[in-house]
Amino acid sequence: MGRMVAQTLVSREVHDLDELFRLLAESDRPIYVSGEDAQGVLLPYEAYQDLQAHLEDLEDRLAMQEAEAEYRAGDARSFDDILAEIEAEESAHVSD
Numbered sequence: 001m002g003r004m005v006a007q008t009l010v011s012r013e014v015h016d017l018d019e020l021f022r023l024l025a026e027s028d029r030p031i032y033v034s035g036e037d038a039q040g041v042l043l044p045y046e047a048y049q050d051l052q053a054h055l056e057d058l059e060d061r062l063a064m065q066e067a068e069a070e071y072r073a074g075d076a077r078s079f080d081d082i083l084a085e086i087e088a089e090e091s092a093h094v095s096d
Contacts, residue, residue, distance in 0.1 A: 024031055024042050031042045043051070070076060
């Protein structure tokens with residue numbers, strides 16, 4: 001995902017959401033909205049989806065690194081133990 005240059009608006013310049021969505025569609029880049037009371041960022045939907053996918057990939061990488069560190073530290077559990085734990089959790093959810 002490439003770095004996008006954002007457009008900045010002061011909240012008093014924004015009169016309605018339709019205007020913001022029009023600007024978003026026309027610019028195809030993030031819009032920072034700032035002011036005394038309001039601050040936020042609007043992203044084109046595709047950029048939001050890309051960001052979500054990137055974050056999920058990073059979370060997966062972190063989980064893999066943590067699991068590998070546990071394994072190397074001797075804290076690994078057998079597959080059978082993990083499977084039994086998952087089955088116990090699933091059966092607990094079914095009985096709720």
